[in-house]
Amino acid sequence: MNRLVGARVARINDPRLLTGRGTYVDDISLPGMLHAVMVRASIAHGRVTRFDAAEALADEDVHAVITPEQAMARTRDLPLVWLAPEQRHTHVPVATDEVRYVGQPLGVVVADTRASAEDALDVIDVGYDELDAVVDAEAALADDAPLLYPGWGTNVVASYDIGDTGEEIEPVFAGAAHVVERRLQVQRLAVNPIEPRGLVAQWDAGTESLTVWISTQVSHHIRDHLAIVLGLRADQVRVIARDVGGGFGSKEHLYADEALACLAAMTTGRPVKWIEDRGEHFGATFHARDVVHRARLALDENGRFLAIHSDIVGNCGAHASNVGTGPFRISSIMLPGPYRFERAGTRIRGVVTTTTPTGAMRGFGMQEASWVRERLVDEAARELGADPVELRLRNMLGPEDLPYETRTYQRYDSGDYPEALRRVGAEIDKRSRPSEGRIRRGVGVATHVEFTGLGPSKMQQLVGFHLGGFETGVVRVEPDGSVVVSSGVVGMGQGIETTLAQLAAEQLHVPMSAVTVRLGDTATAPYSASGSIASRSMVVGGGAVVRAGGRLRERLVRIAAHRLEADPGDIEVEEGVFSVKGVPGSSLTLAELAGHAWLGWNLPPGERADLEEKDVHDPENVSYSYASHAAAVAVDLDTGQVRVEDYWVVHDAGTVVNPMIADGQVVGGVAHGIGIALHEEMRYDPAGQPITTSYLDYVMPTAEDIPDMDVSHLCTPAPHIPGGMKGLGEGGTILSPVTVGNAVAAAVPEIAEKLVETPLSPSRMWTLIHEAGLHDEAGPHDDPTSKE
């Protein structure tokens, strides 16, 4: 039979995207459509005392201005999804006159054009009573820090322990032969899909229904939360995601400004478009990371890992986001990585500050955990004079140890962790480019285990994550033999339309060209609470399609056997033709089978007429992908510039459905992580004004930063997932920042101890190099010829 799973199949939606015929949200235009822009807070902390839109409203192009007061009256609180134990925020208002970050939406202007709405923005007079800002999470813990919610008496929104706590773990550190301790930090980041957020909302007064085309990863989640905040029934809201220009976590919940734009459509009775601009993105779209770890690794005299612990202070921004302290929690549960520890745990404090809330981004918590653990391990190797690969292998779980229960409640499923590390180790051994003059070279490795395929629902309930973890797949053969697959997951560039089609075509033994995949529209897609987040679309959504497709094939075989008067065991299926083994000429095409089946004719006894199967897949466990990476870097001691010269990945994401797409996910993820390692940083001034609000200040990785990489896959199927897939969209981002960091440490061991914080930008690097005295022997002017 045809093998589509594992084949490098061209993506089915590429032609329309390549020819400019995609439909991204800003491409949608409806008759009579108006344009919304948000009125946003220009200060970090205070209360709105005046909101005067009279002059704006006098302009005939302006149709409405929704004031904070009106918005507060017409919206209900937005429920948060992931609630930590005793978290102080469980809901947040869509609108409020209390300002806690620059960029917070206060109101909406609706006008004939976007330009006229922006004109109106200029003449809306907003006055504030200003309060003190606090930007840094550790500063917000101080006794005299300004309080964002004075009623709490603290800026801590949630605080809890994960895994082994004080009395269980402290004696291990106290008795250890060697302890490595560092204050490690991951910077605040802006997510930056190249397509900003946006929506078009249309209220139909006749049917009292709201239709919203939106750039999102989670159509059903948006629908449910829009209904809640706008006081509608869920069935009154239809949410449609067409082509999505990247998500990376920034489009995985309903934002207050999106709800306000929908309110504007309901208020004016006209379709309303709202598109975020890039400057807005830097203040209005939730940020990510911004966390400090005081972390320790204990080893015995033989270099055996005993314990790992981190005291985490995470910056939640102005309020707990939909995921709240979730990233810090995921950092905690994945902190042990692929190693054996007797004890492991964290203390988490999530802190509010007068900054944009922090939420999800590719690598969610795991990138931070890898930064912490793999820096500590590398530092241990350096301090003990051990080989970094060998030290890791000495402590690594082997295939014989799996399944394995970690101290932080994870049940690792399958794989060969040492094999991945040995393979990258072999690659770097083959390579040795020497340092030349003031250019230092070094190679670093890192390794991890990754939480993918979010589910099971039971587990999500246990951890207070208020979304279901299942996915539903529907596979239907139409009367003409064409195949339609629908799923609640969303395509946002990750190629899920193509890979779901591959799974269905393989199950039904039909060519790819017979299959259409429909995603993103709550009116037609099966319900999906969690949607396309957490590397789960292929794992959980794909698993459902595998099972639904398999069951439909069995039914088709039974129907074919009945019509061909054969035993079902004797039916062969090839390219959509069902024939009896060894009986030439005795065959039926899928169209012939389907045409009669949908008439209800010629069915075996007890067989249903419809050729549609639906499978609800709630996985038994998380699927644990893993990888080892290596990077070769060159560091210019005079400029502080770091260049990644080579990069290797050995990755295991279970069954690889499409190796071309899989490589693309990994490479794109590594590139994102190299941006984190070297350039990207969202910064504020002390008054809480964001100071990196364009691509001139916030440096995105470009082609010259990213070398061609060597990516290979081990393919250990997930034992508990139909089809055996594990997630692969985030692994690249999770591991590459620390892999680069470790390579920089190898290149310049004099500063290794101080390599505790990203980005390793030229200015940070230059300072560290300078402080280490490496500018003393040969200053930048002494030997200019040694530069590349």
Place this chain on the structure above:
Amino acid sequence: MKAETREVTISVNGQRMTRRTEVRTLLSDFLRHDLGLTGTHVGCEHGVCGACTVLVDGVPMRSCLALAVQADGRAVETVEGLAPEGELSEMQQAMRDEHGLQCGFCTPGILMSMLAAERAGVSCAEACGDVLGGHVCRCTGYQGIRAAVRRRWATLPAARGEETPA
């Protein structure tokens, strides 16, 4: 407040188009919203990401940094004009074969820059370097795009494969 308007005539992909538009209308918005050619994308509106790149009289230009009135009387080429409906140009096909796009949002701009590079006879190295360096892609990590450029350049007259013009 009524902004000043002016009539603008542009040849877009060989077709003469005339519209009255505000003098402040960006070329990107004019193409996308006045003419409905939404293949040209807008990612930053400040000239860095390159998603909005079109050719004006054959020269690549960030259409978010130009006004529609500045293109009056000129010839503009956009992604919609790269191949007849239902077909892919060789560069588009190379992008598909090499997985040079994921979400596809940055893609039209890259295709237009590469078309100009091809016509200008720049080397493959320069196309992968300076030309691609003018675009931000969040999805691909650029590797698939470079592979597509190499695949396309391999089919061009030999001299372009190697040399970098000064």
